[in-house]
Amino acid sequence: MSAIIGIHDVVVDDLYSQAKEKAANKGFYSSRWAPLMRRGRQLLAAAKVKLVLGLFILCVTVFMTSRISSFMGWIPDEPSAVFSPAKGGYAVLINSWKGNSLLTQSVAHYASCAGTDAIHVAWSQTDPPSENLKAYLKRVVFSKSQTALKPSFKFDINKENYLNYRFKPIDDLRTDAIFSVDDDVIVPCSFLDFAFSVWQSAPSTMVGFVPRMHWLDGQKNGVPYHKYGGWWSVWWMGAYSMVLSKAAFFHKKYLDLYTHMMPPSIQDYVARERNCEDIAMSLLIANATGAPPIWVKGKIHEIASSGISSLKGHSDRRNKCLNDIISLYGTVPLVSSNVKAVDARQEWFW
Template identity: 65%
Template sequence: MSNLIAIRDAGVAIDGNGSLYSPAKEKATNRGVYNGWSSLSLRRAKQLLGAAKTKLLFGLLALCFFAALTSRFSYMMGWDLHYPSSVYFPSRVGYTVLMNTWKQNSLLKQAVAHYASCRGVEAIHIVWSESEPPSENLKSYLKNTVYSKSQKVHKPNFRFHINAENNLNNRFKPIEGLKTDAVFSVDDNVIVPCPTLDFAFNVWRSASSTMVGFVPRVHLVDKEQNNVPYYRYEGWWSVWWMGTYSMVLSKAAFFHKKYLDIYTNDMHPSIQDYVSRERNCEDIAMSLLIANSTGSPPIWVKGKIYEIGASSISDLKGHSESRSKCLNDFISLYGTVPLVSTNMKAVNAWNEWLW
């Protein structure tokens, strides 16, 4: 009895199974310590699952960042001639590529192959002004290239426009049976990636009366001669420094097909004669014509373009001076300055780091 009383006095009792009863043991049992490993395992499993979810989330974020960084790096470091456009255009709602070429068949083949792969292209027309017509082999090669590179069920129409004389006015002759309102005028050594080109086309569709392009230029007042302002033609660095432009060059620009007819049939004949004689400035003439018709500035689209092959005429000494002379001579024929300066720029937000 004394032993039993001593045990009870110590706060310990005998349970129904003859085992010692303890409140501490009961609490531990309720917490799962004496209830096997099920509760402990469950807690550990939940902890492991939570850790796995966290790692998976961080892994997905890292993968997305790496993919975005890789895409950005590829965009900055190079371009893919056959990179497909991400924009779909229904049949007959696209644009015509009007390409001027001159004794650069290897570049012409590259350019045609590239533009044939752009989904917005409905037709490719080559302005040929060489003394000899294109060979049958070249024509056959280019037609097959257009057919094989095009990603559309409806393949782009392909045609040569052969001219008897070498004249820069040839690039703006009207095209009979042209099925698109939009014309993308481009030189044979200029490559615009398809997504960039299709973005510019969408910009043009929002302002189809004006000129939309990738190569901005600006005119500035230089001085006065006999109380008449003399304007200076300025290139890219002036545009970059001031953030202002008043022209986009037809070496890579969209405009409405109606301007081909206006240039050829309604523009001041002296301007065509000037272009033919000087073998220069047809792009300035088109910029003045469209500005005079609309009273509006052009739209510069920000986008990387690539010039392939050898250097162009713009690299020759005295180029800026001759362009300035063209500009002032054309303005004197108009009797006014049609050009409108602007600092507006169309930017594709998907390609920008910050909005």
């Protein structure tokens, strides 16, 4: 009897020891690894949340970018809704001097803009345009126009290469607004139509895309000396006093004033220097209005490889032009401004 009890006690004690050891080991490993496992699970959960949140933000951003046009009721790459035929239109006056290829691109583009009522090409080259070129460009205007009433098209041919003829009066215009532009400058239709709406709010002033600045820079030989500043001067100073006629709206009456009321000495100077007719026009309009021009924020594309502004010594010639024309004009009518017209529908924040 005692032998049986002894065997039982040994077995029970042996089983108890193995279970105890397993429990002890389990408790040891659990106490060692449990915090690390909990931390790992927390990090994994946080990463999943961040990943899901990031994907959600990305999807919302893509959706909003693709749909913002419909939310706001406008399409950036299409002609601006600002323009409507009931508000009238404008005549595009293209200064041609760089060749038929650029002229063709320019005419085709501006014919496609909804606000274009007429296209006039100021032709001052030695040889007149060929009949084939005239006929071809008329076909281009007709095919590119998106309106029922097609823009009229005409070459204004000058018998001599006289720079002042760029602003020669045009008799058969149906609109008051002139958009003066070089043949190598393309302004997208949406920006052009917005600038036209800005001009309609101030039709006596000059409204354009290329701002420039002037400032008094001491004296030379006892005479006040003014500096002409390009785009970087405008950017640095946050102000401008001119917009160039290479891409600008103004009233057609200024063509007549430039031709008949501008001091002959200034016209002679422009013809002799073959430069700075745009500065002369800026002074003329500023003197007539006593107000600054309006700079419109917008994209423009220069489709030629280079222009006058890229030539060596251009800045010095512009400084000389500005001071000479001011001297001949007898006053400095230019007014500085820091106002910029922006189409709020094409800005993320307003």
